[in-house]
Amino acid sequence: MRPGRRLFAVADGMGGHVAGEVASALAIATLDETFDADGAGTDDTDALARNLVDAALRANERILERGRRDPATRGMGTTLTAVAFPADSYLECALAHVGDSRAYRYRRGRLELLTRDHTWVQEEVEAGRLDPSEAKRHPYANVLSRVLGLPQLDGVEARTIRLEPRDLLLLCTDGLTTMLDEEDITDVLAGDDDLYVCAAALIDAANTHGGNDNVSVVLLRPLPDDARSGSGT
Ligand code: CA
Numbered sequence: 001m002r003p004g005r006r007l008f009a010v011a012d013g014m015g016g017h018v019a020g021e022v023a024s025a026l027a028i029a030t031l032d033e034t035f036d037a038d039g040a041g042t043d044d045t046d047a048l049a050r051n052l053v054d055a056a057l058r059a060n061e062r063i064l065e066r067g068r069r070d071p072a073t074r075g076m077g078t079t080l081t082a083v084a085f086p087a088d089s090y091l092e093c094a095l096a097h098v099g100d101s102r103a104y105r106y107r108r109g110r111l112e113l114l115t116r117d118h119t120w121v122q123e124e125v126e127a128g129r130l131d132p133s134e135a136k137r138h139p140y141a142n143v144l145s146r147v148l149g150l151p152q153l154d155g156v157e158a159r160t161i162r163l164e165p166r167d168l169l170l171l172c173t174d175g176l177t178t179m180l181d182e183e184d185i186t187d188v189l190a191g192d193d194d195l196y197v198c199a200a201a202l203i204d205a206a207n208t209h210g211g212n213d214n215v216s217v218v219l220l221r222p223l224p225d226d227a228r229s230g231s232g233t
Contacts, residue, residue: 009082090222098118099117176206180202199217
């Protein structure tokens with residue numbers, strides 16, 4: 001979380017414990033550098049979306065380059081799901097993602113998925129070859145179709161999002177969404193106004209439901225002339 005830059009992200013590394021951390025750290029560092037250089041201060045949300053895409057593409061190059069130099073990290077990758085807010089508002093933001101870390105908008109008791117998992121099973125579902133009910137339990141459920149660290153990265157998805165003052169924005173890794181269904185997440189978010197309490201409760205719930213993977217959560221609530229945020233990992 002970089003509240004000063006109005007920039008928030010999760011990155012979920014893979015490819016062995018150490019290499020995965022290298023990949024996710026490179027993605028976050030590249031995002032930081034990109035927004036240091038030209039992200040701050042703009043009120044153009046479309047420009048922010050382009051900056052997020054540029055940062056993701058640059059991170060992809062850096063991860064590949066590092067793998068070429070350091071064989072121990074070859075084949076590492078990371079997801080990246082990031083939002084950036086314009087200088088003049090918290091009621092809209094740019095969202096970009098690669099991989100299966102998700103963004104949700106929670107509004108008046110309803111949870112809405114804002115991202116599309118870049119997974120093999122999701123592509124099969126969209127092509128009509130796999131029933132959505134089978135996707136979560138499928139043996140290939142964790143196989144990503146897009147990830148930072150691929151020589152042929154098939155695009156970074158970006159969009160702009162509108163928010164209302166009491167909405168919540170949730171960024172999370174698949175450690176949350178493979179353990180909890182959307183109803184569980186909705187119940188937690190409805191249960192308390194405090195974002196730190198909610199973030200901790202989401203992670204606790206994921207661990208109670210199996211906790212097979214580590215979990216990162218960023219929760220944001222835009223307020224008209226103030227912004228509070230909370231997170232847990
Ligand atoms: Ca994960």
